[in-house]
Amino acid sequence: MERLAGKVALVTGSARGIGKVIAMTFAGEGADVVVNDIRASEAEKTAQEIKQLGHKAIAITADVSNKEQVKNMMQSAMQQLGKLDILVNNAGTPGRATLLDMSEEVWDRVVDVNLKGVFLCTQAIAPHMIERKYGKILNISSIEGMGGSAKSSSNYTAAKAGVIQMTKTHARELGAYGINVNCVCPGGIITEGTFNGRSPEAVEKHKANVVEHACLARLGDAREIASLVLFLVSDESSYVTAQNIACDGGRFDRM
Ligand SMILES: NC(=O)c1ccc[n+]([C@@H]2O[C@H](COP(=O)([O-])OP(=O)(O)OC[C@H]3O[C@@H](n4cnc5c(N)ncnc54)[C@H](O)[C@@H]3O)[C@@H](O)[C@H]2O)c1
Numbered sequence: 001m002e003r004l005a006g007k008v009a010l011v012t013g014s015a016r017g018i019g020k021v022i023a024m025t026f027a028g029e030g031a032d033v034v035v036n037d038i039r040a041s042e043a044e045k046t047a048q049e050i051k052q053l054g055h056k057a058i059a060i061t062a063d064v065s066n067k068e069q070v071k072n073m074m075q076s077a078m079q080q081l082g083k084l085d086i087l088v089n090n091a092g093t094p095g096r097a098t099l100l101d102m103s104e105e106v107w108d109r110v111v112d113v114n115l116k117g118v119f120l121c122t123q124a125i126a127p128h129m130i131e132r133k134y135g136k137i138l139n140i141s142s143i144e145g146m147g148g149s150a151k152s153s154s155n156y157t158a159a160k161a162g163v164i165q166m167t168k169t170h171a172r173e174l175g176a177y178g179i180n181v182n183c184v185c186p187g188g189i190i191t192e193g194t195f196n197g198r199s200p201e202a203v204e205k206h207k208a209n210v211v212e213h214a215c216l217a218r219l220g221d222a223r224e225i226a227s228l229v230l231f232l233v234s235d236e237s238s239y240v241t242a243q244n245i246a247c248d249g250g251r252f253d254r255m
Pocket of ligand 1: 144
């Protein structure tokens, strides 16, 4: 039995990286999927790959930090696929600036995408889920939202910490309508995003740091995030809500 048979899921930022693996995993378990991203051609490619698994998939280009674009995305998704059962707020962008170097523009962009984007997408989908008395919302934060970051990216850590707290409030607001809201904090997964704004040397240093600090002493794989997310949006976890779970190989530098 497929674990998401008959369900429709929207995964933000799913053109590539962890979001893409989540979208593909959902399709592998029977879901129709909306692939959202700001990268139009990569999103279209992911949607095509999902269709090859035998499920419906549409790509919608929208910036999650733009209220109008988010509203249009939800309307278009529901018109084309009939309903939305699952929302994964995965879209994110890294901080990569120190306190003294950070411009207001960089602060705003990172907080807008990582924090406001979760609010806007959740607010836009909530009336539909409330009406149907069913919904699964899964927010992707970061272990840096739990333990902070060693040297920089206060915009990113603040936004990701906000996502963890927002998860709990939304879970309380929506729980009575049969809607579960949970959060997953990845750490140590090498994706295209890992290279964003980092030199190859810095990436190698980052990898070594992960291996040194993870109880499991290795990097993670996006499929290991996707399998936890799958559990949390499936009916197998129907009595789990308002939770935040790290999936990071057990990083003792955040414990
Ligand atoms: N890779 C890790 O180890 C790690 C660790 C902690 C948290 N995360 C989080 O996991 C999520 C996925 O990260 P990833 O490593 O796959 O990164 P990634 O950069 O490979 O993927 C992120 C995707 O989000 C999209 N995106 C960015 N801004 C957007 C916007 N405004 N609207 C819509 N889409 C947008 C990007 O185009 C990209 O396709 C992010 O929220 C990230 O912060 C990742």
